[in-house]
Amino acid sequence: MTQINENYLKLKAGYLFPEIGRRVKAYSEANPNQRIIRLGIGDVTLPLAPTIVNAMVDAAKEMGTSSGFHGYGPEQGYSSLLQKIIEHDYTKRGVTLSEDEVFVSDGSKCDCGNIQEIFSLDSKIAVVDPVYPVYVDTNVMAGRTGEVKESGHYANIVYMPATEANSFEPDFPKEKADIIYLCYPNNPTGMVASKARLTEWVNFAKKTGSIILYDSAYEAFIQDPAIPKSIYEIPGAKEVAMEFRSFSKTAGFTGTRCAYLVIPKELKGKTSKGEEVSFNSLWSRRHTTKFNGVSYITQKGAEAVFSPQGQIEIKEQIAYYMENARLIREGLSASGYSVFGGQNAPYIWLKTPRNLKSWEFFDELLNKAQIVGTPGSGFGPAGEGYFRLSAFGKREDVISAIERIQKM
Amino acid sequence: MTQINENYLKLKAGYLFPEIGRRVKAYSEANPNQRIIRLGIGDVTLPLAPTIVNAMVDAAKEMGTSSGFHGYGPEQGYSSLLQKIIEHDYTKRGVTLSEDEVFVSDGSKCDCGNIQEIFSLDSKIAVVDPVYPVYVDTNVMAGRTGEVKESGHYANIVYMPATEANSFEPDFPKEKADIIYLCYPNNPTGMVASKARLTEWVNFAKKTGSIILYDSAYEAFIQDPAIPKSIYEIPGAKEVAMEFRSFSKTAGFTGTRCAYLVIPKELKGKTSKGEEVSFNSLWSRRHTTKFNGVSYITQKGAEAVFSPQGQIEIKEQIAYYMENARLIREGLSASGYSVFGGQNAPYIWLKTPRNLKSWEFFDELLNKAQIVGTPGSGFGPAGEGYFRLSAFGKREDVISAIERIQKM
Numbered sequence: 033m034t035q036i037n038e039n040y041l042k043l044k045a046g047y048l049f050p051e052i053g054r055r056v057k058a059y060s061e062a063n064p065n066q067r068i069i070r071l072g073i074g075d076v077t078l079p080l081a082p083t084i085v086n087a088m089v090d091a092a093k094e095m096g097t098s099s100g101f102h103g104y105g106p107e108q109g110y111s112s113l114l115q116k117i118i119e120h121d122y123t124k125r126g127v128t129l130s131e132d133e134v135f136v137s138d139g140s141k142c143d144c145g146n147i148q149e150i151f152s153l154d155s156k157i158a159v160v161d162p163v164y165p166v167y168v169d170t171n172v173m174a175g176r177t178g179e180v181k182e183s184g185h186y187a188n189i190v191y192m193p194a195t196e197a198n199s200f201e202p203d204f205p206k207e208k209a210d211i212i213y214l215c216y217p218n219n220p221t222g223m224v225a226s227k228a229r230l231t232e233w234v235n236f237a238k239k240t241g242s243i244i245l246y247d248s249a250y251e252a253f254i255q256d257p258a259i260p261k262s263i264y265e266i267p268g269a270k271e272v273a274m275e276f277r278s279f280s281k282t283a284g285f286t287g288t289r290c291a292y293l294v295i296p297k298e299l300k301g302k303t304s305k306g307e308e309v310s311f312n313s314l315w316s317r318r319h320t321t322k323f324n325g326v327s328y329i330t331q332k333g334a335e336a337v338f339s340p341q342g343q344i345e346i347k348e349q350i351a352y353y354m355e356n357a358r359l360i361r362e363g364l365s366a367s368g369y370s371v372f373g374g375q376n377a378p379y380i381w382l383k384t385p386r387n388l389k390s391w392e393f394f395d396e397l398l399n400k401a402q403i404v405g406t407p408g409s410g411f412g413p414a415g416e417g418y419f420r421l422s423a424f425g426k427r428e429d430v431i432s433a434i435e436r437i438q439k440m
Numbered sequence: 441m442t443q444i445n446e447n448y449l450k451l452k453a454g455y456l457f458p459e460i461g462r463r464v465k466a467y468s469e470a471n472p473n474q475r476i477i478r479l480g481i482g483d484v485t486l487p488l489a490p491t492i493v494n495a496m497v498d499a500a501k502e503m504g505t506s507s508g509f510h511g512y513g514p515e516q517g518y519s520s521l522l523q524k525i526i527e528h529d530y531t532k533r534g535v536t537l538s539e540d541e542v543f544v545s546d547g548s549k550c551d552c553g554n555i556q557e558i559f560s561l562d563s564k565i566a567v568v569d570p571v572y573p574v575y576v577d578t579n580v581m582a583g584r585t586g587e588v589k590e591s592g593h594y595a596n597i598v599y600m601p602a603t604e605a606n607s608f609e610p611d612f613p614k615e616k617a618d619i620i621y622l623c624y625p626n627n628p629t630g631m632v633a634s635k636a637r638l639t640e641w642v643n644f645a646k647k648t649g650s651i652i653l654y655d656s657a658y659e660a661f662i663q664d665p666a667i668p669k670s671i672y673e674i675p676g677a678k679e680v681a682m683e684f685r686s687f688s689k690t691a692g693f694t695g696t697r698c699a700y701l702v703i704p705k706e707l708k709g710k711t712s713k714g715e716e717v718s719f720n721s722l723w724s725r726r727h728t729t730k731f732n733g734v735s736y737i738t739q740k741g742a743e744a745v746f747s748p749q750g751q752i753e754i755k756e757q758i759a760y761y762m763e764n765a766r767l768i769r770e771g772l773s774a775s776g777y778s779v780f781g782g783q784n785a786p787y788i789w790l791k792t793p794r795n796l797k798s799w800e801f802f803d804e805l806l807n808k809a810q811i812v813g814t815p816g817s818g819f820g821p822a823g824e825g826y827f828r829l830s831a832f833g834k835r836e837d838v839i840s841a842i843e844r845i846q847k848m
Contacts, residue, residue, distance in 0.1 A: 075512045080509065100487070104483045318581070
């Protein structure tokens, strides 16, 4: 019998979202007349913007014609999309990139999960706690960690706690870490990194020889013009960081699937003998060997995001979600909750009342107000006692949810 | 500086298709007035069938409405698509599968490349030589092989040569192999496996405790009703085999991206302590952690493939390509070439004339007839002296190509 990858057995059972689903299902079955409001999982609810839909309808029709059919495209993405990404998301912010430094993919979850393959199995990772679970789980699967400890932490991962005590701004890793995962605006805490703090991170990575994997999937929600949207706005960042971006939350592509990963050519790793190797060329080899490009129709939809009308439409959607965030934030504050995030991010992070455990508050909210949120402890031990609400719901649901919470 | 995955440095430089591109570009630049006919890479050329286009147009429009918008879908695929896959591709052929045994993905290249992650790094793979390079390269990257040898083979891979001497029907691996990659109809040789031979493979895997990764991406091209389309038509195969399927060649989805992987629950691996673990549950964990489902629009297109009208339309396309295959096969035979495959597969495998090396024949064909094919040696050392032509071209190109070859 063939032997399995035993690292999978180290993974904690009971992944967050299936457990939420189980509890919600049990409650619904016991209380079939109660209307449940879901502010848990970070999925968008507004339909795709008209300009994007039209572009995809046209692309689908084009695929049905001899002259307009597209078979295998370039694995890295069509040049027309790459150019728009660079021009809109980077050139306008003073960052120079060439087309072969951007890799279009079918999702940031995939990119964040796959990127670890090009690093040595001996490299040590550092993550913020609480954290988006994919960073951790994919390294557990690859074998870069030990077993899970009683604390809920895995052995051989450097955790950087982000709690109220440090204003959710994690300190630099105390031990040497080769790969540092950062996510700003943050999932789950909704915090952002100032230009000064990001500069410190870049300098820290330079000094320690670490690489930063910078997940900025939520950059579109930044309202404060002083906050960097890209880590490359910091001088020298190209030598220490990759950047992950997505159309999922920016343009409602969670069910349409398009993202991209930036790997500047300046970003180098080394062999065990000390020879320098470009991460761009390693990822290019990975991307062309294990991936076959994003659907042509999807790429045309993504291109439409950058058209003048597309920009107007997606900015309206983001404004809608940020108004939800404001309502949740202010509604909860008025009810006496300690609330964080939600100002430059679509997530609101709150302290549970009466020192309830995250899952206790989950149950209370579900039973008393029929609201589904996400227990902070699901994102890591330092998330215990916190709770995440998402601003991606429908307005009427957000308003009802706040009313219900205020009555609790 | 962060250390890289040094296994990538073992990969042979000069991947096949970029090298073809380089030589074709050089020729075109030197001979700008010559019209080049491409029968090399296995990409389809007919536009998407009308029923598929209509379904995707409708799905794109639906995504623009509040009631029809789809965000994150189930990672494994929508139930409506899973049901159609099972009913059409399996139930009708006497194979019983449940929905959670089928995983919809964005491509067989991805699935074939990613699947190795759930096996132990110590497991040994066996591949046919010549072979689809993705099977080998992804295992090199993961570290399951040694360096490449002078023969062109990697150390620690078991190669099973398929040449004219054994009628392109490889013998069982001589050494113990944990994971056996089989592809029928075969890329690149165009050969198929009879029911009797496939039964021998299943029995062999049972006896040796190996697992078979069965790539049947080209099953739609099988014309002979006696040839199995699925390995699960062989009794007991569920205990030893996974099966890879794709819409790429079946329905022209190379630029639309949809495939699926079947992992029956009976298929078990073991831990180092000998405990049994279901590969289905391991892959489910991998698929949900590193992948976020296929575009809703694409899945609706894939569903339309199984409609009665969709079936009529894609069968016409396959008939068109198989008529191309017949023309190539018979045209080459009439010109004195030894030709294989092309009867139940879209690939024609030919012996180079005058014992030319594969790349010598490539250059000759390009220079004398302006035809681009694929050198057999690009698929492995046993492909040396052979050459692959694909039946996916346009009819007029196929006819011109045959005329040019006959004049050579």
